[in-house]
Amino acid sequence: MRFRAFARAAALAALTTSIVLTGTLGGTPAQAETNQLRIAQQFGIAFLPLIVAKEQQLIETKAAAAGVPDLKVEWLRLSGAAAMNDALISGGLDFATAGVAPAILTWDKTRGKVDIVLISSLGSMPNVLTTNNPNVKTIKDFTDTDRIALPSVKVGFQPIVLQIAADKAFGQYDKLDHLTVSLPHPDATTAILSGTGGITAHFTSPPFVQQQLASDKVHAVLNSYDVLGGPHTFNVVYGTKKFATDNPKTVAAFVAALDEANAWIKANPAEAAKLYIKAENSKLDPALIESIIRDPQINFTTVPERVDVFTEFEYRIGLIKQKPGWKELFQSGLHDRGGS
Structure with a gap:
């Protein structure tokens, strides 16, 4: 009995040592998270949270705090949804940006093939x-x-x-x-x-x-x-489900960076307007940009709003073959935030 107890203890100790040294079971090293994040950034005030995150290097800071040191964030300018989706599917891009309605179409068309997942909302904004x-x-x-x-x-x-x-x-x-x-x-x-x-x-x-x-x-x-029928998500960030599964800390850091950017924009509308003008080399009046940021109808938030209205309509008229709920579309880190 003592021998068997000793053997079990020795085996447990060996297993514990393996996990500590390799980060996984069976002696196979755990796959490290990515050391680069390639994001397609578009033009316009709707993308202000990404501009703030870029200029203040919030993604890199959040990633380092989450245990992903030295993350290199690359910002790409791609013309059109087709080029963006091609880059995402071919592996030349990690996060794409688009309106929520066409992003749902992409989700449906790639389902069972590449499989994409919506990473975050960029905010609710009326058109x-x-x-x-x-x-x-x-x-x-x-x-x-x-x-x-x-x-x-x-x-x-x-x-x-x-x-x-x-x-x-x-x-x-x-x-x-x-x-x-x-x-x-x-x-x-x-x-x-x-x-x-x-x-x-x-x-x-x-x-x-x-x-x-x-x-x-x-x-x-x-x-x-x-x-x-009320405020709705305008633009979203999306990527492949494989990237999100393989890089949960990076995804969480990205959302946390957007949350901080959104809070900063709301607290500093005048500074945010100036940052936008400078970063985009825009000729617009900073006062106009500030008035837009202050508009109560505009809400920079990562929380999806009224996404289900789009999926219901697109499914009913035959644009998509599946009718997902918003939680099926978005990565699980947003599921407890009261979206719709």
């Missing part, structure tokens, strides 16, 4: 449909002579919100699709303010909304918050 046509008061007033500019027709964030609005107004979600044209926000802003190019409306986000509404030539037709 506004504007027009220079004085006869258009609601979307029911658009005629075949109108043209609605969007960054990407049918599958982008704004066209999907427009489809939700059309579904409510006409009982036909694609009623206005034939009026939409793809045009970048800056070009559409120039067109609608100048009255050129045949563009009579533009579904857009800050700061383009504020720039347009400052003119007496343009007025608002609808606000996406009204369409979806």
Whole structure:
């Protein structure tokens, strides 16, 4: 009996030593977390939390505190969702950024293949449909002579919100699709303010909304918050499920960095506006940027809001084959934050 007890104790000691020395069972070293994080950053105030995290090196600091020392963060500029998704799938990118509606489409299309997971929300921010046509008061007033500019027709964030609005107004979600044209926000802003190019409306986000509404030539037709019944997530960060599984400390550090960036933005709106202007080499008035940051409708937060409204609609009209709840879309570190 004493021999067996001694043998068990010796075996336990050997196992403990193996875990301490190798970080795992069986003597196989545990896989270390990544030493680099490649993030696709886009332009616009919606991405301010990423700009703050970058300029203040918050991700590196949080990662070091979590036991991931010397993490190198690389910031990439990629044009368009297609290029971004290609880079993510091919392994040339770790975190992509996009509107929540098209990110859900990517989640569905890659399901069972690459498998992506949404890492975090970048905040809740209303998008506004504007027009220079004085006869258009609601979307029911658009005629075949109108043209609605969007960054990407049918599958982008704004066209999907427009489809939700059309579904409510006409009982036909694609009623206005034939009026939409793809045009970048800056070009559409120039067109609608100048009255050129045949563009009579533009579904857009800050700061383009504020720039347009400052003119007496343009007025608002609808606000996406009204369409979806309240504040909703605008943009998200997403990556492959494999990367998130292999690098839990890095993912947690990234979210913690965004949380700190969001708190700093809210506490220091004037400084955040100046940082944005400098980092983006923007010619916009810092006072305009500060007013946007202070807008009570805008909330920089990592918590997903009303994501389920998008999944429900996209599933109902056949854009996606699966209907996930928001917790199925987002990594588990956000599940206890009261999202929707």
